[in-house]
Amino acid sequence: MNISQTPEKIRALIAPLRGQRIALVPTMGCLHAGHISLIRKAKYLADVVVVSIYVNPLQFGENEDFNQYPKTFEKDAEICKNEGVDVIFHPENLYPENGARVTLKVSDMSNMLCGIARPSHFDGVLTVVNMLFNIIQPNIAIFGEKDWQQLAIIRRMVSDLHMPIEIVGSEIIRETDGLAMSSRNRYLNPSERQQSLVLSEVIRLIKNNIQQGEKTTKSINLGMDNLKKHDISPDYLEIRNEITLQPENTITPQSRMFIAAKIGKTRLIDNISLKTESENTL
């Protein structure tokens, strides 16, 4: 396994591999079982797997956790090696000395859901993902479905900018008790860790109610009551179209339920498709 730290070095390393199918798994490190599932999917779908590890400053707001974001490079490299990753791209900095001058934005999808509490977050994500795509020029790139809004926005960028890259979503990996895996889960103390379970429980409860014929508004209200009972006041608990991210009043096969809430100081997100099991197997 090779480790490259500059765009020039990784380009030179990948040049002789062009012609094979190259997959990129973009990450910010602190790899866990969720990332491992992305790497395994990449290995299944491609000949060469590149994992990028870069904590992108541009996607963090002023009062967010950029400085605390866990950095575990040696452990991450070990995981990548064990998973058969071909190349790690681990740049120190991808921006000009005085910061980003060119940024990207998806006008109608960045200012909703997580974009309300994190107004410039998705511009930062798109800008860095675009850079990674330009540097590595992968055939496919794999993203976790936990960050569904990020995935939808990246899909929109690739489609609207005619980028020749296939975007693959990979299903949410959960702890055995249901909590969606995230590098930020390590910030939770034991009582917050317990409280965080309510998020996945509530979206599953709402999905079950809707599937049993209950009205969506009533089901969401029930979910809100449940959150309140556990002292959780969510940033949002909403049903939206999973492609356009626009609100949905009636349930369709593209309906998805989204939740975000702060547990202590840690902001957690989760989502679930509202497709029935039979639609899932179509």
Ligand code: PAF
């Ligand atoms: O999902 C993440 O870890 C990041 O947002 C990404 C896609 C690596 C961009 O920094």
